[in-house]
């Protein structure tokens with residue numbers, strides 16, 4: 534059969550991250566900093582077992598197993614709204630829809646807002662799932678240059694891009710403002726406000742993707758852009774993948790009524806609704822168990838890992854490998870000095886059985902970040918982190934052309 538695939542598939546790529554993850558699962562002796570995964574001990578097995586038993590005996594099967602509302606289980610939607618108000622200080626009269634992972638929130642947002650050829654502005658390095666969602670509808674992801682040291686996008690260029698957009702092809706600005714993937718950085722408050730003001734000036738929607746926001750390990754939380762939203766221009770998406778379990782495929786999206794109605798419609802044709810078994814499980818967890826204690830447990834667990842990784846990196850020569858310290862989330866992004874031969878670096882890492890994500894994989898253009906690597910610190914153990922970072926240091930030394938010239 535000669536399959537004639539639609540043009541929209543041309544720009545979509547299988548995630549090298551997921552392929553990498555599959556490979557790593559098969560090789561148990563590999564130390565992987567590649568996954569954006571939680572470790573096994575992050576899953577609250579006993580609590581989930583207890584809730585599962587309870588809901589099968591106590592909850593009406595018509596709720597648990599029947600078709601349900603596209604926008605989600607009303608009790609869960611209310612609990613998410615309450616949690617947003619109390620924990621994230623997002624308090625407004627907007628509703629939330631439960632989605633199948635925050636990836637779906639982005640998918641339906643692009644579906645609803647973008648025609649083919651429209652533009653979605655993204656941070657230069659960003660989550661590949663979002664880029665695929667954009668391309669999947671024939672829209673075009675366009676990179677806004679970053680000022681990594683300032684933990685932000687370049688606001689002057691952002692404004693210039695919007696000012697030059699005389700045909701109004703830019704429909705949305707996709708941002709991961711808190712504990713960015715892959716950078717681990719967080720846009721400072723005053724820049725968040727400036728971004729919001731620019732978006733308002735040029736009348737563009739902001740999609741605030743926030744799957745890591747709850748995982749704050751140090752300092753005070755920075756207010757969400759959604760908190761500043763006075764005219765319903767911010768679509769805010771959250772996820773339970775990182776604070777409960779990715780396989781639940783539960784996330785949520787908050788938007789003004791007019792927009793949410795369209796997002797609900799777009800989801801309806803996609804998967805009718807998200808899994809009700811897990812929606813009821815989560816609602817029960819949030820209502821009758823101590824969900825926040827579980828999130829606190831995760832924060833303590835990951836803080837230890839982050840500290841071990843930063844300690845290890847701080848022992849390496851900073852002129853060869855540098856990074857911005859994250860205060861939360863899942864990732865550290867390192868910049869290796871230009872004299873490092875990256876091909877050799879990856880070869881040495883592979884020989885030593887350490888896996889990292891190359892920066893260009895996370896680059897919207899697929900280029901420009903070849904001396905950057907993303908390291909995940911939540912999945913490996915502290916011991917693996919210590920050994921893995923030592924090996925990384927050796928690979929950096931061995932692949933540094935400056936050292937090689939000096940020796941010869």
Ligand SMILES: Cc1ncc(COP(=O)(O)O)c(C=O)c1O
Pocket residue numbers: 569633634635636637660662709714742743744771772773774779783784
């Ligand atoms: C920035 C960002 N958004 C969304 C997701 C996907 O989250 P979910 O599992 O809720 O679809 C990820 C996961 O890795 C991510 O890094």
